[in-house]
Amino acid sequence: xxxxxxxxxxxxxxxxxxxxxxxxxxxxxxxxxxxxxxxxxxxxxxxxxxxxxxxxxxxxxxxxxxxxxxxxxxxxxxxxxxxxxxxxxxxxxxxxxxxxxxxxxxxxxxxxxxxxxxxxxxxxxxxxxxxxxxxxxxxxxxxxxxxxxxxxxxxxxxxxxxxxxxxxxxxxxxxxxxxxxxxxxxxxxxxxxxxxxxxxxxxxxxxxxxxxxxxxxxxxxxxxxxxxxxxxxxxxxxxxxxxxxxxxxxxxxxxxxxxxxxxxxxxxxxxxxxxxxxxxxxxxxxxxxxxxxxxxxxxxxxxxxxxxxxxxxxxxxxxxxxxxxx
Amino acid sequence: xxxxxxxxxxxxxxxxxxxxxxxxxxxxxxxxxxxxxxxxxxxxxxxxxxxxxxxxxxxxxxxxxxxxxxxxxxxxxxxxxxxxxxxxxxxxxxxxxxxxxxxxxxxxxxxxxxxxxxxxxxxxxxxxxxxxxxxxxxxxxxxxxxxxxxxxxxxxxxxxxxxxxxxxxxxxxxxxxxxxxxxxxxxxxxxxxxxxxxxxxxxxxxxxxxxxxxxxxxxxxxxxxxxxxxxxxxxxxxxxxxxxxxxxxxxxxxxxxxxxxxxxxxxxxxxxxxxxxxxxxxxxxxxxxxxxxxxxxxxxxxxxxxxxxxxxxxxxxxxxxxxxxxxxxxxxxxxxxxxxxxxxxxxxxxxxxxxxxxxxxxxxxxxxxxxxxxxxxxxxxxxxxxxxxxxxxxxxxxxxxxxxxxxxx
Numbered sequence: 001x002x003x004x005x006x007x008x009x010x011x012x013x014x015x016x017x018x019x020x021x022x023x024x025x026x027x028x029x030x031x032x033x034x035x036x037x038x039x040x041x042x043x044x045x046x047x048x049x050x051x052x053x054x055x056x057x058x059x060x061x062x063x064x065x066x067x068x069x070x071x072x073x074x075x076x077x078x079x080x081x082x083x084x085x086x087x088x089x090x091x092x093x094x095x096x097x098x099x100x101x102x103x104x105x106x107x108x109x110x111x112x113x114x115x116x117x118x119x120x121x122x123x124x125x126x127x128x129x130x131x132x133x134x135x136x137x138x139x140x141x142x143x144x145x146x147x148x149x150x151x152x153x154x155x156x157x158x159x160x161x162x163x164x165x166x167x168x169x170x171x172x173x174x175x176x177x178x179x180x181x182x183x184x185x186x187x188x189x190x191x192x193x194x195x196x197x198x199x200x201x202x203x204x205x206x207x208x209x210x211x212x213x214x215x216x217x218x219x220x221x222x223x224x225x226x227x228x229x230x231x232x233x234x235x236x237x238x239x240x241x242x243x244x245x246x247x248x249x250x251x252x253x254x255x256x257x258x259x260x261x262x263x264x265x266x267x268x269x270x271x272x273x274x275x276x277x278x279x280x281x282x283x284x285x286x287x288x289x290x291x292x293x294x295x296x297x298x299x300x301x302x303x304x305x306x307x308x309x310x311x312x313x314x315x316x317x318x319x320x321x322x323x324x325x326x
Numbered sequence: 327x328x329x330x331x332x333x334x335x336x337x338x339x340x341x342x343x344x345x346x347x348x349x350x351x352x353x354x355x356x357x358x359x360x361x362x363x364x365x366x367x368x369x370x371x372x373x374x375x376x377x378x379x380x381x382x383x384x385x386x387x388x389x390x391x392x393x394x395x396x397x398x399x400x401x402x403x404x405x406x407x408x409x410x411x412x413x414x415x416x417x418x419x420x421x422x423x424x425x426x427x428x429x430x431x432x433x434x435x436x437x438x439x440x441x442x443x444x445x446x447x448x449x450x451x452x453x454x455x456x457x458x459x460x461x462x463x464x465x466x467x468x469x470x471x472x473x474x475x476x477x478x479x480x481x482x483x484x485x486x487x488x489x490x491x492x493x494x495x496x497x498x499x500x501x502x503x504x505x506x507x508x509x510x511x512x513x514x515x516x517x518x519x520x521x522x523x524x525x526x527x528x529x530x531x532x533x534x535x536x537x538x539x540x541x542x543x544x545x546x547x548x549x550x551x552x553x554x555x556x557x558x559x560x561x562x563x564x565x566x567x568x569x570x571x572x573x574x575x576x577x578x579x580x581x582x583x584x585x586x587x588x589x590x591x592x593x594x595x596x597x598x599x600x601x602x603x604x605x606x607x608x609x610x611x612x613x614x615x616x617x618x619x620x621x622x623x624x625x626x627x628x629x630x631x632x633x634x635x636x637x638x639x640x641x642x643x644x645x646x647x648x649x650x651x652x653x654x655x656x657x658x659x660x661x662x663x664x665x666x667x668x669x670x671x672x673x674x675x676x677x678x679x680x681x682x683x684x685x686x687x688x689x690x691x692x693x694x695x696x697x698x699x700x701x702x703x704x705x706x707x708x709x710x711x712x713x714x715x716x717x718x719x720x721x722x723x724x725x726x727x728x729x730x731x732x733x734x735x
Contacts, residue, residue: 109563116502116533118560123600123610123630124568131540131554134447134526135504136459136469136496146443147383147400150422153443154452154478158360158381158400162673162698163661166714166726169364169377169404177659178677178692179716179724181369186681189652190616190626192592193552193574197450200477201582210370210412268590269618269651271576281583288587300588302548309546313518314580321583 097142126175130197153198185273192272204276281321289322357384359733366726368411375411379404394431399424420478423452434462444471444492448524448542449510451490452476461498469494475512489513502530512579519579521545534561544577547585551577556596564603568612570596590619598628608632616650624650638665653683671700692718706734 100108105121112119120132132138133149140149150156152173157164165172165180172180180187188195195204229236230248267274278284288298299307311319311326319326360381368375383400387393400422410416425440436459443452446469455473472491476483489512496506505527512520527539536558544551556570572594578585598612612628628646635641640663648655661675677694696714703709709731716724 112563116530118530118536118558118566119563122566123608124566124598124612127596128568131526131528131538134445134450134506134508134524134540135528136446136467136494136506136508137461137498137504145383145385145398145400146423149443149445150400150452154420154422156381156400156402156420156422157362157379158358158383158402160360160362160710160712160728160730162663162671162700162710162712163675164712166364166366166712166728168366168369169375169379169406177657178679178694179718179721182690182692182718182720183655183657183679183681185683186648186653186655189618189624190614190648191572191574191594192576200479201578202477202479206479207369265619265622268588269592269622271578271584271587271589275578275582275584284583284587298587300547303586306546306548309548310580310586313521313546314585315517317517317581318583318586 097139101143126173188273189270192270195272201272201275201279204272205279208277285322291322291324352388353386354388355384355386355735357382357735359735360730361732362728362730364726364728367721367724371411373411374408376407377404378407394429396427397425398427420483435460441476444490446471446492446494446508446510446524447506447526447540448492448494448508448522449490449512449520451510451512452478453490455490465497465499467496467498469496469508487515488519504528514579514581517581518546519581521580522551535559544575546580547575547577549575549577551575564601566598566600568596568598568600570594570598572596590622593617606634618651622651624648624652638667639663653681655679655681657681669702671702673698690719692716708732 105119108119120128122128133140147156147158151159151171155170157171160171163174165174165176167176167180176184176187274284275281284298285292287293287296289295316326358381362379362381363376364379365374365376367373379402381400381402384398386397389395389397401424402418402420402422404418406416406418421441423441423443425438425442427436427438429436431437438457439455441452441454442457444450444455444457451471451473453471453473453475455471457469457471460468460470470493473489475488475490477488490510491513492508492510494506494508497503506525508524508526510520510522510524511518521544523543523545525539525541527537529537531537538554538556538558540552540554541550542552543549550573552572552574554570554572556568559567574592576589576592593616595615596612597614598610600608600610602608608631610628610630612626614626614628616624616626618624626646626648628644630642630644632640632642641661642663643658643660645658646655647657657677657679659675659677661673663671663673665671674697675694676696677692679692680689681692682689694714694716696712698710698712700708700710709729711727711729713725713727716726718724
């Protein structure tokens with residue numbers, strides 16, 4: 001936690017140091033005079049007859065492009081409104097862009113060229129847009145309504161266009177190519193956090209529950225267990241029968257010949273994948289409970305430091321799943 | 327009366343009310359209606375299914391004389407024309423958002439009340455609640471939010487016992503600098519499921535450099551669950567070079583058993599280039615190195631090309647290749663799009679993926695072929711038809727389609 005505040009303080013200091021002196025001085029003067037910041041530069045009137053940018057309804061925008069797509073090239077976009085063609089003063093604060101909503105992205109350069117403000121919506125926009133959208137004073141709303149966000153993030157579909165994928169009765173963003181059910185285990189590995197930006201964990205487990213477990217098995221659940229030696233040297237597990245499991249693994253370990261020694265490594269690398277099928281984690285408790293099985297401690301290294309925090313915040317709900325006394 | 331029917335009736339009443347209000351007052355109503363018929367094969371048993379759905383989004387302005395108040399809404403009601411294979415209800419409804427937006431309360435506060443999407447650097451939620459932006463305080467702005475957390479499952483809303491609250495402090499008025507610190511807490515019943523601090527930073531330098539950073543710190547696990555830092559260099563408007571580092575340490579709701587398990591950090595290094603070489607040509611390329619812990623590495627290459635030989639014709643080709651931990655994937659996505667003065671639009675494309683999930687399976691191939699057209703009857707009215715076929719390890723044929731009629735008012 002301290003590191004976070006130190007990091008924030010450093011960044012804040014750097015930001016203030018490197019920010020335009022004029023703008024900072026102006027703002028400080030304004031703050032001292034208890035005056036609001038300077039009004040943004042004049043925004044041209046929206047053209048009549050087009051989708052009203054001032055109170056934008058969801059305009060027929062394209063869905064987010066797939067990863068690696070270059071920025072969208074406009075197709076027969078209308079001419080830019082009478083936008084100021086000269087660069088705004090460098091000390092000017094951000095202005096809203098409502099009146100520019102119908103401009104093509106390439107036309108943004110007519111104002112921003114030479115200003116030192118990078119154009120966004122570049123080829124990396126699918127990954128990069130998160131950083132701009134979390135800004136409290138973001139100006140996404142100048143061109144997009146929340147429906148534009150939720151069509152991808154919450155499974156909406158009012159703005160379907162020709163490239164919008166069909167998934168069952170719904171839609172999916174452009175990054176979900178082919179039949180995404182086929183390749184999503186691989187795609188989900190490319191930053192496992194990214195799935196949860198749109199999907200609740202239950203979304204995964206609800207869908208996986210519709211299929212036989214055998215059909216969804218991944219590497220750690222496939223063969224390999226049978227080759228594992230009981231000792232080194234020692235007989236392989238394949239030489240034993242299922243009925244003999246309890247001899248060495250009392251308490252219900254290894255109910256079938258389908259587990260492998262790899263599961264721990266796999267789980268640490270992508271625990272979200274475990275949760276997507278074993279949503280209640282009961283299968284994990286077979287071995288990792290303090291009550292039964294091998295009682296293997298699954299906790300992270302800093303557990304002693306954080307366990308009280310978990311206990312207090314969850315009111316012991318997670319603790320009670322494996323411990324009688326906690 | 328079932329909830330879907332109540333929603334449908336509520337929507338009808340709302341529309342009728344809006345129409346009456348608009349004709350009687352200066353109320354300005356803008357929005358979009360999209361009526362969609364889709365047909366597909368059920369994911370579970372492969373049976374043919376069809377669904378009729380109505381999407382509606384609207385904005386109300388002119389409610390007050392100062393035009394400070396507006397109302398925004400977006401929802402969907404859907405009806406399966408055949409019995410779903412999983413035995414679920416034929417009705418499905420989602421209210422994505424419905425909020426009143428009041429700007430400039432006491433010249434300081436912008437306030438939203440109702441269901442809305444809230445996005446802070448520490449966390450995001452769709453909430454039934456309030457967001458207030460205090461944005462006329464000088465150098466710093468403040469955002470407060472809170473409400474019932476809404477999550478959608480495959481069918482309807484998942485929970486009504488989750489709540490979220492948060493706040494953000496951010497610098498305002500600096501054209502080339504963004505910085506915010508935020509706090510986000512989520513409740514599962516009365517228990518604290520998430521307790522996060524977030525930070526987001528952006529700085530333009532030397533007229534050609536953008537530095538950015540973003541992080542989330544989990545107060546319960548006492549770890550940085552996400553750290554991202556990057557630099558973009560743009561010596562000219564047409565060229566963007568990106569170098570980025572990202573790492574994550576997955577954390578879970580404290581009420582989930584998975585929150586107490588040890589996990590490994592995921593790390594990622596990214597190099598990307600995006601070049602609008604000519605007015606009719608955009609190219610991009612990227613390299614991503616991924617690390618999942620000891621001996622768990624993967625590499626991803628990406629190449630994109632978009633050619634626009636005329637104002638009415640566009641071709642795009644995008645390729646990526648992944649190899650390493652978890653499996654290999656080589657995929658190409660291509661499309662061609664033709665537009666005739668915005669009246670008629672035609673498009674078609676092919677997605678082609680060759681993948682191997684692990685060494686115990688061979689190569690598998692997934693293909694998608696699709697074609698679509700849109701016709702604009704007027705500026706307000708258009709119709710769209712899309713048909714696609716998926717061929718992969720599970721389907722030798724998986725035809726599905728969607729026909730829509732859109733109306734903007």
